[in-house]
Amino acid sequence: MKEQRQSKILSLIQKQEIETQEELAENLEKAGFKVTQATVSRDIRELRLTKVAGKNNAQKYVALANYENQISEKVIRVFKAGFVSMDIAQNILVIRTLTGMGNAVAAAIDAFKHEEIVGTLAGDDTIFCAIRDIEEMESVINKFQEVLNS
Numbered sequence: 001m002k003e004q005r006q007s008k009i010l011s012l013i014q015k016q017e018i019e020t021q022e023e024l025a026e027n028l029e030k031a032g033f034k035v036t037q038a039t040v041s042r043d044i045r046e047l048r049l050t051k052v053a054g055k056n057n058a059q060k061y062v063a064l065a066n067y068e069n070q071i072s073e074k075v076i077r078v079f080k081a082g083f084v085s086m087d088i089a090q091n092i093l094v095i096r097t098l099t100g101m102g103n104a105v106a107a108a109i110d111a112f113k114h115e116e117i118v119g120t121l122a123g124d125d126t127i128f129c130a131i132r133d134i135e136e137m138e139s140v141i142n143k144f145q146e147v148l149n150s
Contacts, residue, residue, distance in 0.1 A: 005033050006043055007078045007104030010063060013049065014107045017060040024061065047074050063111065072111075076147055079108040083148060084125075088137060093129040102127055112147075116140050 008031055009024065018024050025040045047063060054060035063075070082101030087094045097105045106122035109129060116136040121128045131137050 001033075002043075003077060003081045004100070005035070005039075006047055006074060007082060007101055007107075008033065009043055009047060009049075010075075010078060010107045011103035013061045013063065014110075015103070017054040017058065019051075019054075019059050019061075048072060063107075075108045075111045076150070078104050079147055082108075083144075086141065086144065088141075091131045091134045091137065093131055093137065093140060095127040095129055097125050097127065099125045101125070112143070114140060114143060 005028065008028060012018060012024065012027050012031075016027070018027065021037060021040045021044065024044075025035050025037065028035050028040070044061070049061045050064050051059040052062050063072075078101075082097040082105040084096040084098060086096070095105065095109075102122040102124050106120040106127045106129075109117065109120050109127070116132050116139055118130040118132050120130070129140070131140055
C-alpha cells in the first residue's frame with residue numbers, strides 16, 4: 001500500500017501543481033487512499049520532494065533530482081513494483097504495468113532521464129515509451145532490465 005501511495009504521489013505532483021501537504025492529502029483521498037498529515041509528511045520526506053516556484057510564483061512539490069543524476073531508491077522501487085512486461089512496436093516500447101500504476105511507472109521512467117527516450121505516454125496499465133531511434137531500442141531495454149534485476 002505504501003509503494004502504491006507513493007507512486008500516486010509522484011504521479012500527482014507531475015500532473016498538478018500541488019502547493020501544500022493538505023492539498024496532497026486531499027488528492028490522495030480522492031484517489032482512494034486514507035492518509036493522515038503525518039503519513040503525507042513522511043512520504044514527502046522519503047520521496048525527497050521539495051518545493052519550487054510554479055505558476056504565478058506559487059510553490060509546488062517536485063521530486064528532487066540528484067545532481068549526480070543518480071536515481072533514488074524510491075523511484076527504482078516504483079518502477080520495479082509496477083512493471084509487468086515490455087514489447088517493441090518499431091520505435092515504441094510498450095510497457096505493461098499493474099492496474100493503476102501506469103502514470104507512476106512513466107514518471108519513474110522520465111526520472112531516469114535516458115537521452116534515448118523522447119517521451120512517455122501513460123494510461124492506467126500501459127505506457128508508450130517513444131525511443132528516438134530504433135537502433136537505440138536495445139540499449140533502453142538493457143537499461144530497464146538492469147534496474148529490474150538490481
